[in-house]
Amino acid sequence: MRTLVKQAQHRNPEAFIRLMEENRQAMQRVAFGFFRNEEDVADAIQDTILDAWEGIGGLKKPDYFKTWLIRILINNCNKIFNHNKKSCSASELPEIEKEEAGNSYVEFRELLLALPAESRLIFQLYYGEQYTTREISDILHMKESTVKSRLHRGKELLRTQLQDA
Amino acid sequence: MKKMYSEQELKNILGQNLPESDLIDQKIQEAYTMIRETTPKRKNLHHMRITITAVAAALVLCFIFCTANPALAAQIPIIGRIFQLEEQKVSYPGDYSTKSKPLASPGTEAAAAENQVPEESLYCQTSGGVTFSISESYADSMSLYLAVSLEAEDGFPQTFLDVNEGWDLSYQVLEMDTVATADFGEAAPGRLTFDPALGVESPFIIEGNFLDSATFAGIIRVDLANLAGIDQAGNLQRPDLLPGHFTYGLKISDIYVIKPESAAYTNDPVQLEKISGNWDFSIDVTANDSEVITKEMNLANENGIGIGTVRRSPYEITADLICPEGESAGDYVVVMADARGQKLESRGPIVGTYSVWQRDVSKVTIAVCDEETYMNYKGDFDSLLSKALFQTEVELSR
Numbered sequence: 328m329r330t331l332v333k334q335a336q337h338r339n340p341e342a343f344i345r346l347m348e349e350n351r352q353a354m355q356r357v358a359f360g361f362f363r364n365e366e367d368v369a370d371a372i373q374d375t376i377l378d379a380w381e382g383i384g385g386l387k388k389p390d391y392f393k394t395w396l397i398r399i400l401i402n403n404c405n406k407i408f409n410h411n412k413k414s415c416s417a418s419e420l421p422e423i424e425k426e427e428a429g430n431s432y433v434e435f436r437e438l439l440l441a442l443p444a445e446s447r448l449i450f451q452l453y454y455g456e457q458y459t460t461r462e463i464s465d466i467l468h469m470k471e472s473t474v475k476s477r478l479h480r481g482k483e484l485l486r487t488q489l490q491d492a
Numbered sequence: 493m494k495k496m497y498s499e500q501e502l503k504n505i506l507g508q509n510l511p512e513s514d515l516i517d518q519k520i521q522e523a524y525t526m527i528r529e530t531t532p533k534r535k536n537l538h539h540m541r542i543t544i545t546a547v548a549a550a551l552v553l554c555f556i557f558c559t560a561n562p563a564l565a566a567q568i569p570i571i572g573r574i575f576q577l578e579e580q581k582v583s584y585p586g587d588y589s590t591k592s593k594p595l596a597s598p599g600t601e602a603a604a605a606e607n608q609v610p611e612e613s614l615y616c617q618t619s620g621g622v623t624f625s626i627s628e629s630y631a632d633s634m635s636l637y638l639a640v641s642l643e644a645e646d647g648f649p650q651t652f653l654d655v656n657e658g659w660d661l662s663y664q665v666l667e668m669d670t671v672a673t674a675d676f677g678e679a680a681p682g683r684l685t686f687d688p689a690l691g692v693e694s695p696f697i698i699e700g701n702f703l704d705s706a707t708f709a710g711i712i713r714v715d716l717a718n719l720a721g722i723d724q725a726g727n728l729q730r731p732d733l734l735p736g737h738f739t740y741g742l743k744i745s746d747i748y749v750i751k752p753e754s755a756a757y758t759n760d761p762v763q764l765e766k767i768s769g770n771w772d773f774s775i776d777v778t779a780n781d782s783e784v785i786t787k788e789m790n791l792a793n794e795n796g797i798g799i800g801t802v803r804r805s806p807y808e809i810t811a812d813l814i815c816p817e818g819e820s821a822g823d824y825v826v827v828m829a830d831a832r833g834q835k836l837e838s839r840g841p842i843v844g845t846y847s848v849w850q851r852d853v854s855k856v857t858i859a860v861c862d863e864e865t866y867m868n869y870k871g872d873f874d875s876l877l878s879k880a881l882f883q884t885e886v887e888l889s890r
Contacts, residue, residue, distance in 0.1 A: 330750055337583065337665060338583060340524075340527050344524050344527070347523075347524075352509050352510060355513075356507070356510060365513055365516060368513075369515050369520075370519065372520060372523075373519040373522060376520065376527075377523050377526065377527070380523075380871075381871040384837075384838040385825060385838065385866055385867070385870055386867065387822060387863070395867050398864070398867060398868055399867065402869070431505065431508055432510060434505050435505055438497070438502075438506065439506075451506055454499075454505075454507065455503070485496065485497070486496060
């Protein structure tokens with residue numbers, strides 16, 4: 328990946344597009360940690376790709392490319408979220424087409440919905456993208472202790488929901 | 493939610509590949525199209541702004557003719573024309589051909605002046621089946637540009653010729669392993685060595701184009717504004733001022749290309765197609781600073797963040813960062829905008845050096861951002877400036 332980053336920094340569009348394709352699933356998963364609808368996820372990813380293309384020349388540490396990219400994505404997700412002020416409750420969600428999406432995808436969405444909003448992104452970064460709590464604290468500009476406590480709280484809430492059920 | 497998930501199950505669920513989405517795919521493809529379409533326009537902008545003289549037009553026709561007729565091309569030397577051919581195509585464009593001087597070994601000056609193909613000399617060496625020539629140079633105190641040509645006796649490997657196939661760039665890149673030196677004679681700091689093995693960068697790329705299967709013409713850019721080398725005592729030296737005249741040594745051991753397909757999908761070391769040799773040049777450099785403007789700003793905010801010296805040549809601009817003592821300069825990024833408020837672009841892959849070629853930089857806005865803000869807002873320049881830790885304007889017209 329490091330070589331691709333360097334080539335992309337040389338303004339090689341195909342190398343850059345390969346980098347995006349390698350990280351496409353990660354961007355989708357993280358964006359779905361913010362949004363319930365595909366339109367906002369699609370817009371956030373598109374904005375992130377264009378911002379990353381503009382800014383890759385300034386990336387000083389190619390080894391941290393993915394972290395850098397996810398930071399841009401989170402920033403764009405925040406912008407869209409604040410702009411739209413969309414925060415539909417579970418009752419406003421479109422029905423998930425189980426036959427089309429597959430049970431594992433349904434489980435992905437249901438799991439995220441079950442988490443408190445403040446824990447959702449942290450869960451996705453920790454479990455989905457395999458970042459450490461230290462890395463997550465850098466990405467989200469929060470204390471590592473806060474990251475850990477929100478992870479813990481999210482797990483407690485999941486456990487509580489199961490007991491209630 | 494049907495059950496309590498284990499740690500591994502959480503990883504499996506949240507780390508799974510999500511199903512394809514036509515909408516998301518469409519938006520992504522739109523972005524790729526914009527990038528592909530924007531990149532050639534960015535490069536072509538330089539071509540569109542070139543004033544085509546009759547001589548330049550004739551050169552273009554000659555180049556096209558020679559590309560289609562390699563046998564004839566071999567008879568028409570490119571020596572002396574490389575800056576003209578490539579200077580608008582590389583990621584560090586300029587009009588070096590109007591200011592450059594031919595490089596000639598003693599006794600071959602007349603031939604060099606007539607753009608004749610030089611025999612083996614200080615500036616033309618054959619090794620590993622490749623004749624490496626450095627035919628022209630231009631330097632100011634910020635950068636040194638060398639016009640180079642490579643001619644392979646048996647033609648370049650197909651991997652060299654194909655490496656940029658399908659990439660919509662106006663230039664191709666050859667990579668090289670080098671060790672460089674700068675000898676200032678009796679002037680401080682003496683002789684400096686630039687060796688990656690010692691942790692100091694040396695020139696590593698040539699941007700240019702294959703004129704035919706056996707000939708590559710390109711330009712090497714050497715950063716002089718941020719020169720940092722190892723002196724003869726083994727200490728790292730960053731000279732504040734370069735003497736106007738020095739000898740630049742460039743020793744090249746390998747020339748290679750990187751196979752992108754092997755780099756993209758494997759963690760194994762990148763496979764290289766390599767030409768090994770020993771090309772060892774010693775180049776007399778006279779820095780022409782008649783068009784370089786230097787302004788001592790030395791401004792900082794209450795947190796100790798600001799800029800020191802601003803330097804501008806006809807082609808690029810830099811501003812020295814001032815940051816609080818004990819902090820790393822790497823945590824901050826200097827960004828700039830031209831007189832119209834438009835962001836200045838990086839000079840190729842070089843961070844902190846911005847291109848002013850064909851831009852109105854009579855007045856420049858210079859801002860300092862922390863690295864994270866820069867990465868997050870680079871695509872939104874107005875927002876980036878609004879979040880800058882420090883900002884000022886400088887007038888740079890003579």
